[in-house]
Amino acid sequence: MWFLTLISYIAILVQLIFVTIAIAAGLYYLAELVEEYTRIAKRVIWWMNSVTLGLYILLWICENFPLPIIICGILAQLSHYVILRNFPFVSFLSLEFLAAVVFIIVNHYLAFSHFTSVYHPFSEVMAYFTLFLWLVPFALFVSLSANDNVLPTSIDGREADVVSSYFSKRNKKYGLLTFFNYAKESVLPVRTKKGF
Template identity: 55%
Template sequence: MWFLYLLSWLSTGIQICFVTMAIAAGLYYLAELVEEYTVLTAKIIRWMVILTLVTYVGLFLFESLPVSMVVCGIIAQVTHLALLASFPFFSVTSPTFVAAMVMVLINHYLAFSFFGANYYPFAEVMAYFTICQWLVPFAFFVSLSVNENVLPMTSRGSERSPLLSPGDDDVVSNYFNKKQKGVGLLSVFNSIKESVTPAKTYHKSY
C-alpha cells in the first residue's frame, strides 16, 4: 500500500510538470499572436474592459457587494481604457500605468477582505477574481512584449517613440539596444529557450 502511495506523489509531480509546460506553451503562443495582430489585440482588450464594466454593474444591481469594491473596480477599468489610448506602447513610469497597478493592489485587498469575512462558494469567488480582477491585467501582461517589437519612428518633436529615452539621437541603434534588453513575456520565453535549448551547430561537408 505504501508503494502505491509513493506512486501517487510521483504521478502528481509529473502532472504538475506537464500542466506547467502546457501553460508556458500557451502563454508563448499568445504572446506571438499579440505581437502579430496588434490592432485586433487592442480591440479584444477593449471589449474585455467593457465586459468587466458590465459585470461590475451587474454585481452592484444583483449582489450585496460593498460599494467601495464596485467603485474601485470601475476606476480600475477606466485606467485600463486610458492605457489603451497609447497601445501597444507602455511606460512603467507613466501616471496611468502606476494608477492601474495601484488599483490592482487596492482591488485585491478589498476582495480578500470581503470574501474573508463573508462566505461564498469557491466557484463564485473564482468567477469574481477571474473576470473582475485577472482578465484585463493578464491581457495587458501578455501584450507587454509588443512594446519591444514595434519599429521606432523618430526622435524629434512630438513623434518621439516611447522606446526612446531623452538624449538619444540614433533611433535605430537605440531601438536594437532596447530590444536586446526586453522584459516582456515573449522576451522572457525567448531567453529561457536560448538558455535551455542547445545551440545548433552546422558542420561543413567537403
C-alpha cells in the same frame, strides 16, 4: 500503503510540471499573437475591459455586493482604459500604470476581506477572481511584449540615424517574449541542419 502515497506525490509533481509547460507555451503563443496583431489585441482588450465593466454593474444590481468593491473595480477598469489609450506603449512609471497597479492591489484586498467574511462557494469565488480581477490585467501583462519590435519614431542624441539606432539597441529588449525566447534557447537543444 506508503508506496501508493509516494507514487501519488510523484504524479502530482509530474502534473505540475506539465501544467507549467502548458502555461508557458500558451503565454509564448499569446505573446507572439499580440506582437503580430497589436491593433486587434488592443480591440480585444478594450472589449474584455468593457465586458468586465458591465459585469461590475450587473454584480452590484443582481448580487448586492458591497459598494467599495464595485467602486474600486470600476475605477480599476477605467484606469485600464487610460492605459489602452497609448497601447502598445506602456510606461511603467506613468501615473496611469501606477494607478492601475494600486487599484489591483486594493481590489484584491477588498475581495479577500469580503469573501472571508461572507460565505460563497469556491466556484463563485474563482469566477469573481478570474473574470473581475485577473482577466484584463493578465491581457495587459501579455501585451507588454508588443512594443519589443516596434520601430523607433525619434532619433536618439548619440545616433544620427533612426535605423542604426534601432539595430544597435535591438539586443537590449526586456519583455515577455524576449524572456521566453531566451528560455527556449538556453533550455532546449539547438538543432543543426546537416549540409550534404
